[in-house]
Amino acid sequence: MNRYEDPLALVDVTLFTIQDGRLSLLLATRKNAQEPYCGALALPGGTIHTDEDEDAQDAARRVVRTKLGIDPPYLEQLYTFSGRTRDPRRWSLSVAYYSLVPEQVLEETPIEGLEFVPADAIPGLPFDHNAIAAMAIARLRSKSTYSSLLTFLLPPEFTIPELHAVYEQVTGSTTNIAAFRKKVLDEGMIEPTGQRRKGGQHRAPDLYRRRGTGLQELKRTI
Amino acid sequence: MNRYEDPLALVDVTLFTIQDGRLSLLLATRKNAQEPYCGALALPGGTIHTDEDEDAQDAARRVVRTKLGIDPPYLEQLYTFSGRTRDPRRWSLSVAYYSLVPEQVLEETPIEGLEFVPADAIPGLPFDHNAIAAMAIARLRSKSTYSSLLTFLLPPEFTIPELHAVYEQVTGSTTNIAAFRKKVLDEGMIEPTGQRRKGGQHRAPDLYRRRGTGLQELKRTI
DNA sequence: TTAATAGTGTCTGTGAGACAATATCAG
DNA sequence: CTGATATTGTCTCACAGACACTATTAA
Incomplete structure (x- = not known):
């Protein structure tokens, strides 16, 4: 054949x-x-x-x-x-x-x-x-810029500063963490666990997890 | 082997x-x-x-x-x-x-x-x-929403209303043509030929062509 | 002149981003 | 309390989108 x-x-x-x-x-x-x-x-x-x-x-x-x-x-x-x-x-x-x-x-x-x-x-x-x-x-x-992809480089529970550090490492961008925090939170791709990471030298950061099991993606408008 | x-x-x-x-x-x-x-x-x-x-x-x-x-x-x-x-x-x-x-x-x-x-x-x-x-x-x-892809469904010279019609047909969106025009123009993916399409019943629309030979893509920020 | 379509200008809402202010931790 | 990091709130700028206005064409 x-x-x-x-x-x-x-x-x-x-x-x-x-x-x-x-x-x-x-x-x-x-x-x-x-x-x-x-x-x-x-x-x-x-x-x-x-x-x-x-x-x-x-x-x-x-x-x-x-x-x-x-x-x-x-x-x-x-x-x-x-x-x-x-x-x-x-x-x-x-x-x-x-x-x-x-x-x-x-x-x-x-x-x-x-x-x-x-x-x-x-x-x-x-x-x-x-x-x-x-x-x-x-x-x-x-x-990385429009999905929850980078959360797969982190353990199941992670903090925003950790996610931000990975984001900067991967994309090379240096946006401030306050804007980054707001964006990822109201995109709704991650959700707070309600816990904090104890044991650090300073203020304990909030812990988050990926929302849902798989990848979340943003859609563009026009 | x-x-x-x-x-x-x-x-x-x-x-x-x-x-x-x-x-x-x-x-x-x-x-x-x-x-x-x-x-x-x-x-x-x-x-x-x-x-x-x-x-x-x-x-x-x-x-x-x-x-x-x-x-x-x-x-x-x-x-x-x-x-x-x-x-x-x-x-x-x-x-x-x-x-x-x-x-x-x-x-x-x-x-x-x-x-x-x-x-x-x-x-x-x-x-x-x-x-x-x-x-x-x-x-x-x-x-279609972030590239010059749809221009490949049109002849080498086309008008904004034609591109808009294809955009609506493909994406199903119904955004008004004024916003669409501004967006595609300041994205810089198409350029005016300087000519107009003669022979229509009404005002002759400006003709455009794809800028460059290949596909143009937008990058996201964060 | 009129009807129909094309193109331009203005306003508004949303959200990214910078920056300031506040909160929380260990020592 | 102090120093360091985390989080929240405020302001600004850019831009998508709606809408109104102007322009151009043929009949």
Whole structure:
């Protein structure tokens, strides 16, 4: 039926977290079995396993689970990269995903062959992985301004100053926190837990949680 | 190397135009050679030809060229739909695109087995094509509000009232044209040609063109 | 001149953003 | 109390949107 050679079908994941206060992403050393570029640092990924993966998102989830031992709290399709020459093996097609994970979740995770690098200091990567990572960062920056996306980089309960710090780190903007507080509160994407964070040196900040389980988005008007 | 059966690699295109003042999209009758669902109306698409297509976008462009005989003025990747059961043949992966074409371009095109249906009256389609079309419509609606996207549904020179009519047709909003005019003009996405459209019954409207060759997008602030 | 459509100017409400003032914590 | 951080309140500016007014066309 199909007269043409099938493309190689892959998934790749750009997994973000906060490390030492900086937006960082996960790179993995490619194993010996993983030709080509084995031994090199790259975005975690691999071929779709049509016998066990229900769909591409499922394949991406498996990749994260295999590397980190956790199910990613947030995982969204980014873009599909394709072409004759992007992979030396053959015509290939990689469905790219990006994921957000709070740093607290990663503390008890195996770091075998894994490395987190700051998003503004990504080394040269094989394939078109630098382009994938760049698009993931752009998407994250953009979506941070009109959704509850950044709450997925924080633990279930967090404070406005914490969210503001992540916002500044990701977007590079330096708006004052009072305006930021008002905006996120009357957008209604987060809600107060009624508790405060005790134990700090100073005034205890109010705790909030994401409203609803999934991502909240704002709509534009005209 | 690859122990798993390769997925079927496809592209599908949701091609929008304006017909009789309504947002419409293209459906094509699947040919006899096109198992499964041959004879049914579906989104135009097909397998990626790894021997002639440079990448998936190229494959989508070929699909449009084959059906309509034209290179689509606007073609953008939408989403990749995948899974074990979405195609009866086998585990499949379809990179979906959407395209915008002015109705004037389609006037001298072969209509062999082609049909345009209003976007709010799409019949039942095979595969997950209804989900693809729904996402394409949602993307078009959303992006219409903050980009020059809708100008690709109009000829190279157009008037503000024409653009406004398309805007209302696509988004369903009914904002008054004065506000719309001011917004699109100081966004700077279109520019006056200096000419007016002669021959109407009433005051001749100013003509505009898209500024730049490609899509213009607005950025949000916070 | 009239009817119909196109384009411009003015007013208002909303919300981002800056800044000041108040509140709360530990020492 | 003091110093540091958190939160709230006030003011301003930008802009979407409504509406009224002016402009242009053909009959």
